Amino acid sequence: MSFTAFLVDDDLGVLKALSRIVRTAGYDSLSYSSPRDFLREHDPSIPGCAIVDLTMPDLDGLKLQQCLMESGDDRPVIFLSGRGDIPASVRAMKAGAIDFLVKPVNREQLLSAIAQAEARDTKTRQERCERLSIEEKLAKLTPREREVLHHVIRGRLNKQIAADLGTVEKTIKVHRGRMMAKLQVRSVAELVRLTERMDVRGTEQTATP
Amino acid sequence: MSIALVTPTPLRRMIDTGRELHAPLIAAFAYYLGAQAAFVVGTLSDKIFAPFWPPNIVLLCALLLSPYRRWWLVILAVFPAHVVAEIGVGMHAPQLMVAFASNVMVATVSAAALRRWRREPRWFGSLRDTCLYLAVTTLASPALSAVVGAFVPAMSTGSAGRFWSFWAQWYLSNAVGSVALGPVALVLLDEVRRRRLQRPRRPAVEAAVLAASLIIVCSVVFEAGSVMNSSSFLPAIIYLPLPFVLWAAVRFGVKGASGAVLLLSVILVWRALNGPSVFLAGDPGTSVLALQVFILGLAIPVLLLAASIDEARRAEKLARESEERMAIAAISADVCLWHIDYYSNRFWVTDHGRDILGFPPGEILTRHAVMNAIHPDDRQQAVETMRAAAAEKRLADCEFRIVRPDNGEIRWLRCRARAHGDYRGALAEISGTFADITERRSAETELAQQRSELAHLMRVSMLGELSASIAHELTQPLSAILSNAEAAKVLMTQKPPNLAEAVEALDDIIGEDNRAGEVIHRLRGLLRKSEVKFEPTDVNDIVNATLRVLHTELTTRDISVSTSLTANVPLVSGDAVQLQQVLLNLLLNAADAMNEVVPPRRIIEIGTRRTNTQDVQIIISDCGAGLTPDHRERVFQPFFTTKARGLGLGLSLCSAIAKLHGGSLTLENGTSGGATATLTLPALPQLQATG
Secondary structure (H helix, E strand, C coil), X not given: CCCEEEEECCCHHHHHHHHHHHHHCCCEEEEECCHHHHHHHCCCCCCEEEEXXXXXXXXXXXXXXXXXXXCCCCCCEEEEXXXXXXXXXXXXXXXXXXXXXXXXXXXXXXXXXXXXXXXXXXXXXXHHHHHHHHHHHHHHCCHHHHHHHHHHHCCCCHHHHHHHHCCCHHHHHHHHHHHHHHCCCCCHHHHHHHHHHHCHHHHHHHHCC | CHHHHHCCCHHHHHHHHHHHHHHHHHHHHHHHHHHHHHHHHCCCCCCCCXXXXXXXXXXXXXXXXXXXXXXXXXXXXXXXHXXXXXXXXXXXXXXXXXXXXXXXXXXXXXXXXXHHHCCCCCCCCCHHHHHHHHHHXXXXXXXXXXXXXXXXXXXXXXXXXXXXXXXXXXXXXXXXXXXXXXXXXXXXXXXXXXXXXXXCHHHHHHHHHHHHHHHHHHHHHHHHHXXXXXXXXXXXXXXXXXXXXXXXXXXXXXXXXXXXXXXHHHHHHHHHHHCCCCXXXXXXXHHHHHHHHHHHHHHHXXXXXXXXXXXXXXXXXXXXXXXXXXXXXXXXXXXXXXXXXXXXXXXXXXXXXXXXXXXXXXXXXXHHHHHHHECHHHHHHHHHHHHHHHHCCCCEEEEEEEECCCCCCEEEEEEEEEEEECCCXXXXXXXXXXXXXXXXXXXXXXXXXXXXXXXXXXXXXXXXXXXXXXXXXXXXXXXXHHHHHHHHHHHHHCCCCCXXXXXXXXXXXXHHHHHHHHXXXXXXXXXXXXXXXXXXXXXXXXXXXXXXXXXXXXXXXXXXXXXXXXXXXXXXXXXXXXXXXXXXXXXXXXXXXXXXXXXXXXXXXXXXXXXXXXXXXEEEECCCCCCCHHXXXXXXXXXXXXXXXXXXCHHHHHHXXXXXXXXXXXXXXXXXXXXXXXXXXXXXXXXXXXX
C-alpha cells in the first residue's frame, strides 16, 4: 500500500524540492502552497503524513496541526522550520508531532521522520480497523445480550446474573451463548481482551451508576 | 558741588567774556595791521585811497569766524582800529564814518551771503563755492558798497561829477582785495583750524622755489616793461608770470593759486605805485585801475581753475579712500572684489582675492587665466549661471571650485556678480565678489559624511532586528538546494537512473541559488557604506524592493500588506538605498504599531501617487493606535521614542533623508485610525513625457 506525504509550504521552490525527495524515496506526494488549500482538500482516509512549514502567512503550522486534531484526524505531522524555535518545537511535540526538523533538512532526517510517521500511521489505521470490526460486532448485540456481556466481563456467574436481571439461569446461558457467538470469542478471557480495547466497561459504568 | 559746576561762577563768566572778546580784539588788531600794510604798499595821490585794501578782508574773515550774535562785537572792536588807521593818514571824520560804513557793508553782505549759500565745509572746496565766493565778494557786495564808498573821495575832492569813477576805484579796490587776499586768508584759517600747517618737506621747497621764481619773473617783467616802454612786446611780457601762477594752481590748488595771486598783486601794486610800471598811463590812478582790472582778469580764472583742480583731486582722494574702505570691508568680510572687462580681456581682483586664487601679486591677469583656474567640472555651470543672470539682469550667485594655479590646491568659492552689457546687448563687463567657502564646504561634506554614516549604522541596526526573518529567507533557497541536490543524486544513482528529473532538479538548484544570491545582494546593498548617489529612481521599485526585504518579517508577524501603486509615477532624483531605508523604517514602525491589534486586522497600506504640485508621494498607513498629540509634535526629534528598545533616531534620520532629497516626511493620524506617514519627493521633469 502506498504512503503519501502531504507537503505544505508557502515557498514553491522548497515545496518542489521536498516533493522530489519524497518521491525518490518511493512515496507519493501531494503539495499545497497554502495551509487552507490543504485543509479544504484533505482526505484523511489516504494513508500518509503531513510535512508542514512552521512559518506561513495566514495560518501557521501549529494552527494547522490544531485544526487537524479538532477535526478528529490523527494524521501524523512533521514540522519544518527555518529557525530553531524552541517554544514552537515544544508545543508541536506536545501536540503529538512526529518530529520538528530545522531547515535546511537533509534527506536522511526527513526520510527517517517519514518512516516513523508511516509506522505510526499504519498502527493507528490497524487499530482503527480493529475497533471498527469490534464495534460492528457489538452493534449486533441485543440490549439484553449487552447487559449479560457487562455482567460476564465483571466475572459474575450465570446464577448471579440471572438473579440480578430477575430471570432464570437457563435464559442467561442462552443469551451468553448468542453474545459469544456474535462477538466471535470462545473464552471469557478473549471476551475481556476485546472489550478492554473498546472500553465497554467504562461506558457502561457511566451509563449505569 | 554739582550746582557750582553747572552755574557759571563770576570768575568763569569773566573768563568766558574774555574769550568772547578775544576774537574781536584780534580782529581789530589785524584790521589795523591790514590798513597799515595797504598804506605801505601804496595809496593813491590822496594818500587815503589804497588800490588794495586788506582790512575789509580781515573784517570779512572775523565775521565769518564769529557767530551772528557777536557780529556787533566784532564791528564795535574794529571801529577804533579803523579810526586810528584812517586818522593816521589824515582822513576827516565824516569821510571816515562813510568809509567805515562802506567797509562794514561789504564785509557783512559778503559774510552773510557766504554763510547762507556756501555748501562745502572747506573753503573753495568746490567750483560752485568758488563761483559763489567770487560772485559775492568780487561782484555783488563790492559793487553795492562802492555806491556808499564812492562818497568818500567825493567828499574829500568835492567833485560829485566823478562819482562813477570813484565808484569804480572803490569797487575795484575791494574786488582785488577779495581775489588777492581773501582766498589766502580763508584757506590759511582753514588750515590753522585743521592744524595742518606742517606740510611735507618737498612741497615746502617747491613752494619756496615757486615763490622765488614768481618774484624774479615779476621783477624781470617790470624791469623789461619799463625799459621797453610801449613796445609791442608789452602785452606779451605781461603774461610771463602766468605760467608760474598756473604752476601754483596746478600743484597746490587754491592754496597755491591764491598765494601766487596775492604775491603777484602785491608786487604789481607796489611797482605801480612806487616805480616804473608796466601799466603806464597818464596818472597813477588810471595805471592802478588798469592794474586792478589785470589782477581781476588773471585771478578769477586761476582761482576757478585751482578750485576745479582741488575738487577733482579731493574727489579722487575720496574715491581712493572709499576704495580703501571697501577693500578693508571686503577683507574683514572675507570677500574679494573682482572685475572683468571684455574689451581688454583684463581681470582685476583685490589683493586678498589674488591670495585666494593663488595669483602672484602684480601680474596682469586675463579673463582666460581666471576661466582656466575654475575647476573643469564646474566651469560650464559657472558660465551658464553668469549668462542666465546677465540675460535676466539680476545678480548671479553660484558656487564653484577653483584649482589654484600655483600649488594645485582646490578651493570652493561663492561668487556673486552682475554683468553689464554694451549698447548691443553683448557682455561688456562683469563685476562682483567672491568669498572663500572652502571651510564651510568641508564642514558640510563632513556633516554629510557623518549623516551618511549614521544612516548606515541605523540601517545595520534595523537589519539586525530583521536578522531572524532574513535568515529564514536565506534558509528557504538553501533548503530547496539541499533537497534538490540529494534528490538528484538519488535520481542519477538509482537503477535505472532518471536523468530527466535529475536535470530538472539541477535547474531548480540553479534557480534557488540565484534566489539566495538576490537576497544577499539586496542585503549587501542596504549594508553597504557608500556615498549618497542621486539617480533617477522609480518610487514603485523602491516600494517593491523594500517589501521584498520585509516579506518574511511581516509574514511572521501576521501582517498583511495592501499595495496600491500608481503606474507610471514620475521618477524622482534619489539615493535608492537611503529611500529604501526610509521605507524600511516607516514599515517597521507601522508593524510595531500593530503589535496590540488582532492578526486579521494587522494591515499596512502602502501606496504611491503623484500630487498636483509635481511631487511624488509614498503613503504608508497602519491600523495601530495612531499618534497622541504629544507624540505628533515630537516624533521627528532625535532620541524621542515610544518603543521600549528604540533609539529614537529613526524618524529624525528619515526626515533628514527626506530633506536631503528636497522633500519632506509627515506623520499624521489617518482617517481610519492608525498613523499615516507621507514621504513627499519632488518629481524630476519628465523628459520622455510623450515617448
